[in-house]
Amino acid sequence: MKNNYFLLILAGLLSMAATAQMDPATVTIMTTEVTDDVYMLEGRGGNIMIVVSEDKTLMVDSQFAPLSDKIKQTIDSISSNDITYLVNTHHHGDHTGGNENFNSEETTVVAQKNVLERLKSEDKATGYLPELTLDEQIKLKMPNDPNIMVVHVHNAHTDGDSFVYFVDKNVVHMGDVFxxxxxxxxxxxxxxxxxxxxxxxxxxLKTINEDTHIIPGHGKLATVQDLKNSINMLKDLRDAISLAMSRDQTKEEILANATITKRYDELNYGDGFVNSERIKQTIYNSLKNPNTDK
Structure with a gap:
């Protein structure tokens, strides 16, 4: 319990430090056109999706607040429309930090209900909070885009994750579930x-199809094969650690066993925010204390 509490505090401090030390002048907002009227914006933090439809625009995630002006300039180069919906895929600050800066009178902030509760517990200002919440699923509509699905996935990256699927455009934003x-x-x-x-x-994977464009929470624009690779990798690691645990290997022995992640370390999977030791520790702790697993 003490270890979990320490990790929670550490994560919060690191997030605040990253925001405080950020110099917007050093960040470039990169734009990728995914398909007609759909764009992925990369800056610092979670990827943003922008979808333009006649006189309305939908935005998924808002990155950190210090970057809002640069993000607005980028969006203005794509569309002059007001933002009708701002959908948050979950509550973390690198995806919600700019909420208040984008939440105008014309905008409705949308998220799963647990996102609202977690942001309220952080004493966020009203303009920062979701105004339309979903439990399991909600359908949004915009001109020429009547089939926009926002779907809750349980106890994945957090307890409030949603993915956003534009059925007709065949683009999905997965948030930090990928x-x-x-x-x-x-x-x-x-x-x-x-x-x-x-x-x-x-x-x-079952919801989309082989031609779907995937915007991950972090990383470059992805394909269905990339998602399949992720599933296979996580199942491999989970099964290897589960097997080791069934053989009464200690946590220390599992963390020290480099062969568990060797195949994926060689593919540079551990070069991001989470290294090989941390993913083994996360999986071990989750299997050891599966109270959130559904």
Whole structure:
């Protein structure tokens, strides 16, 4: 319990430090056109999706607040429309930090209900908070885009994750339920779990099709094959650690066993936010204390 509390405090301090030390002048907002009227914006933090539809624009995630002016300039170069919906894929600050800066009178902030509760517990200002919440699923509509699905996935990266699927455009934003070609950060202290994470990826894989464009929470624009690779990697690591645990190997022995992640370390999966030791520790802790697994 003390260790989990320490990790929670440390994560919060690191997030605040990253924001405080950020110099917006050093950050470039990169734009990738995914398909007609759909764009992925990369800066610092989670990837943003922008979808333009006649006189309305939908935005998914808002990155850190210090970057809002640069992000607005980039969006203005794409569309002059007001932002009708700002959808948050979960509550973390690198995806919600700019909420208040984008939340105008024309904008509705949308998120799963647990996101609202977690942001309220952080004493966020009203303009920062979701105004339209979903439990399991909600359908949004915009001109020429009547089939926009926002779907909750349980106890994956957190307890409030949603993916956003534009059915007609065949583009999905997965939030932090997908880190392309990297070990994912699974926030156990916010209700995340390894089994829920894998189940969420499998659900999304069943929902989309082979031609779907995938915007990950972090990383470059992805394909369905990239998602399949992620599922296989996580299942391999989970099964290897589960087997070691069934053989009464200690946590220290498992963390010291480099062969568990060797195949994926060689593919540079551990070069991101989460290294090989941390993903093994996360999976071990999640399997050892599966109270959040569904």
């Amino acid at each position: 880190f392309k070609d990297k070990y994912p950060y699974i926030d156990l202290n916010s209700g995340g779990s390894i089994n829920g994470y894998i189940a969420a990826q499998q659900l999304i």
